[in-house]
Amino acid sequence: MTDGGPVVHGYPHLETVRSAITALYKRLSYDTVHTFDTSITPADVAFSDQDDLHLGVQRVAREMVRHLRLPDARVIVSFREMEHAAYVELAAGPEYFIELNDRFRTHRRDIGAALAHEVMHVYLHRLDLAFSGTRDNEILTDTATTYLGAGWLLLDAYREDGASSQKLGYLTPEEFGYVLAKRAIAFGEAPETWFTSAQAYTAYTKGLAQARRDEQQPPLTAAGWAGRRRYAKDRRYAQERGSGGAGVAPRGGAYSFTPPSRGGAEPLRVSFPCPTCQQRIRLPARGRMRARCTLCRTVLECDT
Numbered sequence: 001m002t003d004g005g006p007v008v009h010g011y012p013h014l015e016t017v018r019s020a021i022t023a024l025y026k027r028l029s030y031d032t033v034h035t036f037d038t039s040i041t042p043a044d045v046a047f048s049d050q051d052d053l054h055l056g057v058q059r060v061a062r063e064m065v066r067h068l069r070l071p072d073a074r075v076i077v078s079f080r081e082m083e084h085a086a087y088v089e090l091a092a093g094p095e096y097f098i099e100l101n102d103r104f105r106t107h108r109r110d111i112g113a114a115l116a117h118e119v120m121h122v123y124l125h126r127l128d129l130a131f132s133g134t135r136d137n138e139i140l141t142d143t144a145t146t147y148l149g150a151g152w153l154l155l156d157a158y159r160e161d162g163a164s165s166q167k168l169g170y171l172t173p174e175e176f177g178y179v180l181a182k183r184a185i186a187f188g189e190a191p192e193t194w195f196t197s198a199q200a201y202t203a204y205t206k207g208l209a210q211a212r213r214d215e216q217q218p219p220l221t222a223a224g225w226a227g228r229r230r231y232a233k234d235r236r237y238a239q240e241r242g243s244g245g246a247g248v249a250p251r252g253g254a255y256s257f258t259p260p261s262r263g264g265a266e267p268l269r270v271s272f273p274c275p276t277c278q279q280r281i282r283l284p285a286r287g288r289m290r291a292r293c294t295l296c297r298t299v300l301e302c303d304t
Contacts (some may be wrong), residue, residue: 007160007167009174011210013139017175018278020131020143021182025277025295027129033296037187039149040067042194045112053105060112061098064119067150073122077115079105085168088118090125109196113153113168120145138170146171146179152191155180155200173200177207185211186276186296214275217254221288221301228303231255235285239268257285270304 025033044063047056054077061075074095081102089097098118104111120141124130129144131137145151155176157168167173180191181204195201216222218231238257255272268285277296283289285304292299 005165007158007165008172010172011175011178013171013175014178016131016136016139017143017171017179018273020140021147021179022278022295023129023131023140024144024147025279027127030295030297033148034187035069036067036148039152039183039189039191040064040112040116045153047108047111049108051108053108056108057100057111057115061115061119064112064115064150068119068123068148070119070123070126073119073126075115075119075122086114086118088121090121096122110153110157110166110168112150113157116145116150116153117141117169120148120150135170142169142171142176143179146176147183149183151176152180152194155203156195156197158200158203159197160199173203174206174210177204178210179207180204181208181211182276184208185215214273217272217275219255219270219272219283219285219302219304220275221303235268235270239285258282274298274300 040063044067045060047060057077058075061077065071065073065075072094075098076095077098077100079100079102082099085101085104087099098115100111100114104114124141124144129140131140142151142154145154151169154169154171155173157166158173158176159166169176171179177200183189184191192201192204195204216224216227218227223231234255235257238259241259255270258266258269258271260266260268269282270285271280271282273279274281274293274296276298277293279293279295281291281293281300283291283302283304288301288303290299291302
């Protein structure tokens with residue numbers, strides 16, 4: 001939790017975020033991911049100053065459990081002074097104990113965000129899905145929370161002005177915006193209508209622009225003129241290297257080429273990330289074609 005200190009911006013964790021999206025699709029499957037087609041709504045986590053603190057917290061916790069379909073998970077929430085926003089004790093269950101920072105007693109609008117992250121820890125623990133290292137595992141948790149429909153709350157908890165700042169989670173505001181935009185594109189949502197924080201809205205628009213750039217990289221036909229020209233040049237270079245050579249990964253490009261095999265049995269192939277789930281797709285470099293990602297089922301128009 002950043003509370004009054006500097007907020008990091010940009011995309012320093014983007015590769016880990018993309019790996020987390022791929023891991024979600026691989027572990028859950030396309031069908032299960034698409035059962036989360038409806039996000040938590042503002043009404044689901046509404047929490048006024050007139051509500052009883054502990055009853056309200058338990059209600060929001062139950063809503064998170066319901067959203068993630070954890071029917072036998074009983075979440076018990078308490079408050080204490082701590083450095084971080086929250087902590088969850090991951091045991092065998094069926095009871096899970098979450099501690100929230102004491103500041104949330106008077107910052108109730110952000111309780112849903114803190115609980116979303118901690119209940120996602122429970123969900124991933126039950127899935128046995130984790131990344132090595134605390135940092136990468138927390139990035140996985142933030143990404144999963146956002147992509148599965150509750151993490152917009154974490155972005156909305158971001159507020160910054162000349163005198164103070166607040167941000168929850170390990171992703172930067174723009175990275176939260178990027179994952180949220182990926183979800184919005186995949187599920188046809190418009191999360192910008194839910195934000196109460198102007199800074200969160202700005203971060204979302206920046207993340208959306210980054211997500212759209214993923215859809216405009218060669219060999220996708222939506223790539224711009226400069227990208228297509230660079231791709232054609234890289235493809236000629238890979239073809240001229242001939243068979244038996246190592247793969248060619250052009251500098252600055254997400255795609256890479258595998259030279260043709262000796263005798264021409266295997267043609268020149270290009271590998272590139274799916275713009276939806278980031279799984280690598282491998283196609284023969286032979287012109288316009290339509291491909292379907294086997295992981296997320298996205299249909300891609302390509303000019304390889």
